Amino acid sequence: MTSDRANPTLQDVAKAAGVSTATVSRCLNSPGVVVQDTRTRVMEAVERLGYTPNFGARAMAAKRTFTIGAIIPTMDNAIFARGLQAFQEELHTRGYTLLVSSSAYRQDVEDEQIRALVARGADGLLLIGYERAPSVYEYLARRNVPVLIAWAYSAGKPQPAIGFDNRAAMRSLTREVLKCGHRSIGVISAMTKGNDRALERVHGITEAVTEAGLDPADLDIIETPYEIENGQAAFDTLMQRGAKKTAIMCVNDVLAVGALLRARERGLRVPEDISITGFDDIELARIVSPGLTTVHVPHREMGRKAAIELVQMVERKSVGVSLELQSSLQMRGSLGPASKR
Amino acid sequence: MTSDRANPTLQDVAKAAGVSTATVSRCLNSPGVVVQDTRTRVMEAVERLGYTPNFGARAMAAKRTFTIGAIIPTMDNAIFARGLQAFQEELHTRGYTLLVSSSAYRQDVEDEQIRALVARGADGLLLIGYERAPSVYEYLARRNVPVLIAWAYSAGKPQPAIGFDNRAAMRSLTREVLKCGHRSIGVISAMTKGNDRALERVHGITEAVTEAGLDPADLDIIETPYEIENGQAAFDTLMQRGAKKTAIMCVNDVLAVGALLRARERGLRVPEDISITGFDDIELARIVSPGLTTVHVPHREMGRKAAIELVQMVERKSVGVSLELQSSLQMRGSLGPASKR
DNA sequence: CGCCTCAGTGTAAGCGCTTACACCGATTCT
DNA sequence: AGAATCGGTGTAAGCGCTTACACTGAGGCG
CATH class of the missing domain: 3.40.50.2300 (Response regulator)
Structure with a gap:
């Protein structure tokens, strides 16, 4: 039964090495406690049988x-x-x-x-x-x-x-954006439901805007799932509605890259015609041109x-x-x- | 012992529901076989105790x-x-x-x-x-x-x-490259040791080159680990040694993007001064500009x-x-x- | 009206492993 | 020289679960 074609068990190894299962187990888990001679014998049996401990059993016994x-x-x-x-x-x-x-x-x-x-x-x-x-x-x-x-x-x-601190980071970035003179800002956020990082980042933007004496209600914020394509679509939406934006802040780089691509497709120059920022500093951010101004994490x-x-x-x-x-x-x-x- | 603060077991659920462990197990695995009344009682106990089956035990028993x-x-x-x-x-x-x-x-x-x-x-x-x-x-x-x-x-x-078929795919891509008139081609490969995909792709290139009546020995091939940075470095190496290349073929997009970036950094125009191709068609390939000619997978x-x-x-x-x-x-x-x- | 059938449930034997404890012979100490 | 000690090993009791098998009572049958 135990030597059945299939999976060798501790038993099989023990038998093959002429020792008890306890000793085999010890060889595997705390080799120091077993004498050299026995150990090599056991290890050889392990090797020969192609034994791999059963994880479930091990977890159950060892907790x-x-x-x-x-x-x-x-x-x-x-x-x-x-x-x-x-x-x-x-x-x-x-x-x-x-x-x-x-x-x-x-x-x-x-x-x-x-x-x-x-x-x-x-x-x-x-x-x-x-x-x-x-x-x-x-x-x-x-x-x-x-x-x-x-x-x-x-x-x-x-x-x-x-x-x-997602919020603080986005606050500083926003300050920079404001420092560049941007007053009409669009925001592309990820879905904030169940995603506190995104939400915090949006908060960071509104806080910085408020602190600059502007009305955060003027921010044009859009939420969209996390894909480049959605960044592109969101950019379109943002450009078509409300006041003309001079900057688009995105809560992550993926959306920002989408926006950047679309801007280019629409014949807009970045940053001359419009500025775009991201968050995360993933590889993409330095690949695109112009490189993405973002928060490095x-x-x-x-x-x-x-x-x-x-x-x-x-x-x-x-x-x-x-x-x-x-x-x-x-x-x-x-x-x-x-x-x- | 069994009702110890910690992890409720099947036992605990069984006791709480006033049935045997077998019945609880059946409720969980083949609910159809247990009568409605018992089942709701069991499920309620499961819920109340926050029971999650122990995976190891289950695997061991059920195989x-x-x-x-x-x-x-x-x-x-x-x-x-x-x-x-x-x-x-x-x-x-x-x-x-x-x-x-x-x-x-x-x-x-x-x-x-x-x-x-x-x-x-x-x-x-x-x-x-x-x-x-x-x-x-x-x-x-x-x-x-x-x-x-x-x-x-x-x-x-x-x-x-x-x-x-990695090889055939790379062969067709190479044919296109040759069709564009490129004769001096550099190749940036991933490490081929243990990576048959990379090796096959390189073979694809040499085959197409041979088939076009050229000497595959003229290919300048370089192997490097799989990172954008390495693509950049490899590009430099390739440009510095041997005949002047008009095309760089990379066995994957990541390396190709590295090459592309470096080309740009060196003031080379792509594709006017040098052509670059990739493989995989990952997102990056369409993000960079110019877009990467590659093999779509x-x-x-x-x-x-x-x-x-x-x-x-x-x-x-x-x-x-x-x-x-x-x-x-x-x-x-x-x-x-x-x-x- | 007694017997068979069968759906629903309980009993208990493992699954393969770890580890507390028992055991044993060889040192070491007094 | 005998007792105490100790390193190396074996014994066996679980760990939490599934499932073959046994059991029970209710309904259908002759």
């Missing part, structure tokens, strides 16, 4: 999986990719494996995937942004699974997070530090501390003085 | 996980993202969950991750390209885990695959069909059939007539 789960809104573009890559690398050096799912920016999907990852025994979870149903946090707390929020940071939130640093902190939490060496990283303005060619009409 | 694993070379750029997204979506509609890891283009890492996914009970695996150690295929065969190859297709390989279709076939294989309704998809040339501005010196 640890050395697995971290991450759920990102999308894999479709590069925003999360860089940070996640760094996250994974750091995790790897610490002996953890990363499991990733993407929620397609849908809260119900995210919910489902959180449960899936927990059920799979994820020792900890990395989630993007704060906004989700309280029941989700309750569930996680009850299951005692540490969670770290990334890509966002707001003082005063109960959840540990590592990220930057320390993706890799964030990923790396998130990994470090989350592992601490998982190993109960930390209850979760928040960390605010600094974003910075990345000035490129797409922002210029407001065109005098 | 099925409804999980598919995929290992891609990188998440760092968009090549695999689109196809993977489609793959995941299709999987989801069929009740499967996708687990993704990235191997950073390293075979040893891939190897490790294959084992990790198998250990986690992946019912099937999606792998990119054919090239890997035979021992890996043996391992998978022994463990009886269905594997589907994607992003590549070569007739005559034993493994089922879904993809396109049906990413989403590939992802979707891969999911369908792999599920068939996992459910033992197919032993794995290969499917060749058609790629097509995507002509944009970056390819033009050879500059007459």
